[in-house]
Amino acid sequence: MSEHFDALETREPALREAALMAALPQQVRCAQESEAFGELLAGVEAAGIDSRRALARLPVLRKHELLERQQQRRAQDPFGGFSRIGWRGLRRPSGARRVFQSPGPIYEPEGTAGDYWRIARAMFAAGFRAGDLIHNSFSYHLTPAGSMMETGAHQLGCTVFAGGVGNTELQLQAMQDLRPHAYCGTPSFLRIVFEKAAELGLALPSLNKALVSGEAFPPSLRDWLAERGVQGYQCYATADAGLIAYETAAREGLVLDESVILEIVRPGTGDPVPDGDVGEVVVTVLNPDYPLIRFGTGDLSAVLPGRCPSGRSNTRIKGWMGRADQTAKVRGMFVHPTQVAEVARRHPEVQRARLVVAGEMANDTMTLHVEVPGTPEGLAARVADSVRDVTKLRADIVLCAPGSLPNDGKVIEDARSYK
Numbered sequence: 001m002s003e004h005f006d007a008l009e010t011r012e013p014a015l016r017e018a019a020l021m022a023a024l025p026q027q028v029r030c031a032q033e034s035e036a037f038g039e040l041l042a043g044v045e046a047a048g049i050d051s052r053r054a055l056a057r058l059p060v061l062r063k064h065e066l067l068e069r070q071q072q073r074r075a076q077d078p079f080g081g082f083s084r085i086g087w088r089g090l091r092r093p094s095g096a097r098r099v100f101q102s103p104g105p106i107y108e109p110e111g112t113a114g115d116y117w118r119i120a121r122a123m124f125a126a127g128f129r130a131g132d133l134i135h136n137s138f139s140y141h142l143t144p145a146g147s148m149m150e151t152g153a154h155q156l157g158c159t160v161f162a163g164g165v166g167n168t169e170l171q172l173q174a175m176q177d178l179r180p181h182a183y184c185g186t187p188s189f190l191r192i193v194f195e196k197a198a199e200l201g202l203a204l205p206s207l208n209k210a211l212v213s214g215e216a217f218p219p220s221l222r223d224w225l226a227e228r229g230v231q232g233y234q235c236y237a238t239a240d241a242g243l244i245a246y247e248t249a250a251r252e253g254l255v256l257d258e259s260v261i262l263e264i265v266r267p268g269t270g271d272p273v274p275d276g277d278v279g280e281v282v283v284t285v286l287n288p289d290y291p292l293i294r295f296g297t298g299d300l301s302a303v304l305p306g307r308c309p310s311g312r313s314n315t316r317i318k319g320w321m322g323r324a325d326q327t328a329k330v331r332g333m334f335v336h337p338t339q340v341a342e343v344a345r346r347h348p349e350v351q352r353a354r355l356v357v358a359g360e361m362a363n364d365t366m367t368l369h370v371e372v373p374g375t376p377e378g379l380a381a382r383v384a385d386s387v388r389d390v391t392k393l394r395a396d397i398v399l400c401a402p403g404s405l406p407n408d409g410k411v412i413e414d415a416r417s418y419k
Contacts, residue, residue: 003310003311004124004311004312005120005121005124005125006121008258009121009255009258009311009312009313009314010311010312010313011313012313013313013314013315016258016313016314020261020286021050021051021052022050023286024049024050024055024261024284025046025047025048025049025050026046027284027286027288027291027293028041028044028046028049028293029046030084030288030291031291031292031293032044032046033084034081034082034083034084034291035077035081035082035091036069036080036081036082037081037082037291037293038081039081040059040061041058041293044058052261052263052272055261055263055284055294056263056270056271056272058270058293058294059270059294060265060269060270060282060294060295060296061292061293061294061295061296062296062298063106063240063295063296063297063298066080066082066106066240066292066295067104067106069081069082070082070104070106070107076091077090077091078099078107079107079108079109079290082290082291082292083096083109083289083290084288084289084290084291085109085111085289085290086109095109095111095112095289096109096110096111097110097111097112097116098110098144098147100142100143100144100147100239101142101143102142102143102144102239106239106240108144108239108240108290109289109290110144110147111287111289111290113289114151114154114155115151115152115154115155116151116242116289117144117147117148117151117152117237117242117243118152118242118243118257118259119148119149119151119152119153119155119235119237119242119243120152120153120155120156121152121243121246121257121258122152122211122233122235122237122243122246122247122257123149123152123153123156123158123184123211124156125233125246125247125248125249125255125310126182126209126210126211126231126232126233126235126246126247127182127209127231127233128153128156128158128182128209128211129156129157129158130156130157130158131157131158131159132153132156132158132159132180132181132182133158133159133160133161133178133179133180133181133182134149134153134158134159134160134161134180134181134182134183134184135161135163135171135174135175135178135180135182135183135184135185135207136149136150136153136160136161136162136163136164136184136185137163137164137165137171137183137184137185137186137189137190137193138164138165138184138185138186138214139164139165140162140164141164141165143239144239145213145214145239146162146164148237148242149184149211150162153184158182161174161178161180163185165185165189168189168192168193168196169196171193172193172196172197172200172202175193175204175206175207176202176204179206180206180207181206181207181208181209182207182208182209182210182211183207183209183210183211183212183230184210184211184212185210185212185214186212186213186214186215187210187212187215187217187221187222187225187232187234188215188221190210190212190225190230190232191221191224191225194225194228204228204229205229207229207230208229208230208231209230209231209232209233210225210230210231210232210233211232211233211234211235212232212233212234212235213234213235213236213237216320217232217234233246233247233248233249234246234247234254234319235247235254236254236299236317236319236320238297240290240292240295240297241260241283241285241292241295241297242257242285242287243257243260244256244257244260244262244281244283244297245257245260245316245317245319247319248308248310248312249310250308250309250310252304252308252309252316253304253308253316253317253318253319254316254317254318254319255308255310255312255314255315255316256314256315256316256317257314258314259285259286259287260283260284260285260286261283261284261285261286262281262282262283262303262315262317263282263283263284263294264277264278264279264280264281264282264301264302264303264317265279265280265282265296266279266280266341266411267279267280267300267324267325267326267337267409267410267411268324268336268337268338268339268340268341268411269337269338269341270282270294271341275302275303275305276302276303276305276407277302277407277409278300278301278302278321278407278408278409279300279301279302279324279409280296280297280298280299280300280324280409281296281297281299281300281301281317282294282295282296282297283295283297296324298323298324298325299320299321299322299323299324300320300321300322300323300324300408300409301317301318301319301320301321302317302318302321302407302409303315303316303317303318304316304317304318321408321409322408322409324337324409325337326410326411326412326413326414327412328355328357328412328414330357330364330366330391330393331364331393333391333392333393335355335357335366335391335393335412336412337411337412339390339391340353340354340355340368340411340412341353341411342386342390343368343383343386343387343390343391344370346386347370347379347382347383347386349372349373349376349379350370350371350372350383351370351371351372351373351402352370352371352402352405353368353369353370353371353411354368354369354370354405354406354410354411354412354413355367355368355369355395355411355412355413356368356369356413356415357412357413357414357415357416358415358416359416364416365396366387366393366394366395366396367395367396367397367398368383368384368387368395368396368397368398369398369400369405370383370397370398370399370400371400371401371402371403371404371405372399372400372402373401373402375399376399379399380397380398380399381397383397384396384397
């Protein structure tokens with residue numbers, strides 16, 4: 001039995017990088033054919049976007065911006081001009097097999113390609129194989145999670161029971177009757193199923209593997225499931241980008257999908273951070289139907305050094321480490337990570353910045369900690385002036401040695417008491 005989904009997973013990293021960069025200009029051209037990216041990337045010569053440095057010069061599209069464009073253009077195009085596929089009546093009259101709605105609401109298309117969301121690779125790494133029966137407890141209603149898992153399972157040659165969400169006792173009955181080999185869904189619901197089974201004195205001996213997503217999967221829950229005979233693995237996917245990364249038997253971080261160009265950027269900016277630093281996950285996925293270029297997921301993570309012991313050679317990330325949107329309301333004014341980044345940008349001496357909001361609500365204090373080499377004379381006063389100019393608020397400035405601020409991706413730390 002093969003240990004890998006395909007030969008792409010074990011390519012030499014240099015070959016993978018060359019292939020991704022060779023495909024990038026065409027992906028940019030596809031994006032520019034959409035109305036939205038035609039505007040966002042106006043004047044960009046697609047042929048010149050053939051390196052990570054060139055890619056980093058393009059703007060980051062964040063989820064709130066995608067939502068805003070969809071809302072503005074909903075009467076003409078529910079996708080806000082980002083999709084190259086659709087149905088009769090839209091600018092793109094065909095090509096969409098399904099359409100989904102995520103909270104916002106944000107609408108996402110599903111194209112006709114097999115395993116459109118590329119989940120089969122994560123399933124294979126979790127031990128799913130042709131002929132398995134998979135109990136899929138992700139939602140089939142509005143959101144794409146159920147379809148994401150089902151299409152991946154079909155790509156592998158698996159059979160799917162469409163359990164959907166809720167109805168714990170009915171789903172448990174189906175597991176008793178059908179004896180599935182594998183489970184897809186949230187880890188918390190799988191735990192609920194096992195707890196209900198124990199309450200009713202039932203066993204689930206056929207179920208021995210799971211691919212979970214949609215929420216945190218702590219080691220404690222992973223071990224709890226293992227004690228009950230289920231080896232659970234997690235994958236990181238979004239309704240916008242599909243599969244981004246997946247866990248392997250090595251249990252050392254998540255390996256990137258082969259169709260993803262990953263950047264980790266400083267929250268509030270589009271600036272890539274050094275490997276190992278925590279920042280926002282930004283992805284460009286090689287999907288011509290819905291070509292999102294530099295899509296900011298809003299999630300925090302970091303690149304792990306070295307190769308995966310499973311033999312997969314792609315980049316690994318630590319997994320989900322929190323949210324990058326750290327906006328805080330201070331004395332009636334919103335302060336955004338982009339504003340902190342703007343303050344730092346005005347002073348070349350500043351290497352990193354972290355704004356700490358403390359005190360109590362309605363009696364807030366702001367302290368901006370900045371990493372700078374040495375103690376440049378007058379810098380603190382100049383930075384304080386910039387903070388006041390950018391945010392219209394006052395802040396104390398603390399100069400710190402390079403490398404002294406926490407590596408947790410936070411640009412704004414809300415340390416106030418909410419008692």
